[in-house]
Amino acid sequence: MQVPVSKPRASARRGPGRPAGGVADQRERLLDAALRSYAKIGIAAASLRRIASDAGVTPAMVHYYFGSKEQLRAAVVEERVMPVIAVLRERLDAAGNDPRALVTSFVRGVHAAVADNPWLPSLWVREVLSETGALRDLLVTRISPQVPQLLAKRLAAAQKQGDFNADLDPRLLVVSLIGLTLFPFAAAPIWRRIFAAADVDNDALLRHTLALLDHGMGGLNAH
Amino acid sequence: MQVPVSKPRASARRGPGRPAGGVADQRERLLDAALRSYAKIGIAAASLRRIASDAGVTPAMVHYYFGSKEQLRAAVVEERVMPVIAVLRERLDAAGNDPRALVTSFVRGVHAAVADNPWLPSLWVREVLSETGALRDLLVTRISPQVPQLLAKRLAAAQKQGDFNADLDPRLLVVSLIGLTLFPFAAAPIWRRIFAAADVDNDALLRHTLALLDHGMGGLNAH
């Protein structure tokens, strides 16, 4: 026979009931665990059992704190994702109207955002870029006015004054900018491996990206 | 009481048994249906029931023709995906050693591949770019020697001769090329919507991309 209930020893195989001592904010721990799973395997594939286990609790806790899987996702968006966008937007607001300064500010802003939030590229690929991604609607409705539309508008104004290459489309330039910043971070595990490019650090990536945006393949060379 | 078996009428709610007349190649229809589902909702989420239903058969047919879900995926890869890569590789082989011709050939090759295989960008995002994508290993082991590594090698040789911008890294230039070609196609549903860019067709995208690669933001302008 095994002792059925209430061992005074802590931590090992607890039963139901409020724990003694008050554990550190479980809600925050669930948000962190959820974000980890979202980035690693995607929102749809992230089961509540996995998230709860990662946070050291049972899946019923998700229901207790958030109500449902979808409301958990909504909380992660508001409390973890949107603040990153807000920082990027402030950076753009601070940059002037010179198109090169704007572009440089965006490129550096993405680099900084990724450095501070390593989950960002994975989450973006799976939940925004993928066709059934759970955050695509978020991008369209709430993020795009703050960053890509703002950027496109200011670039279009600069181009009208002849401040950069007239053969570019300012809207497509924003697309190109994302393809040259967020995408390389998302693909880094691949290209570092197939090119044996462990020597390429983020600074080298930054220099390459800015050089390409400045002069394309036609820049001055050391010939 | 309902008639239990063997109505002579065709098509409506068949029971078991080999169908009369011999239906057109079911294996091919299953491959097509699988690829459709893979592109639309992802390989992991594409249930055999959905694929089978899309092909007009029962899920047991997948077992009959392929053995398992994984072997179905392998067949789709060999018979639908790899041929597209082979075409792109032949294009690159046909291009000369001039780096601009190489880059133009790659850009046009991706455009052509997407035009002929509209499922390509979605599949690439979800199954290669996503961290747990089912085709990432395929890219690393079988595709990368045929396209990105080949391209990087030839670009590095051209750069050593001073044939283009020395501030670029030839390996990262391959990453940039993909970020400027496949990525815009994958993101097209997004940017066409947030920029109201229904006027931007594939030709405009092609011109923009080549202009950016040629001169960056610094090209001649109409000022």
Place this chain on the structure above:
DNA sequence: CAATTAATTAAACACACGTTTAAATTGGTC
């Protein structure tokens, strides 16, 4: 035309999922 092979379905299997409910335990309040 009988026997065999090919093609197909229906049904069942064990498993994982999100959710709900009831019970258990602790912390705070009067």
Place this chain on the structure above:
DNA sequence: GACCAATTTAAACGTGTGTTTAATTAATTG
């Protein structure tokens, strides 16, 4: 110190999954 609210677990529910098996029908072969 008794009561109520807060926090947590275990267990069960129904649904969808990949797979397997048996049965059924048509085509092919001798």
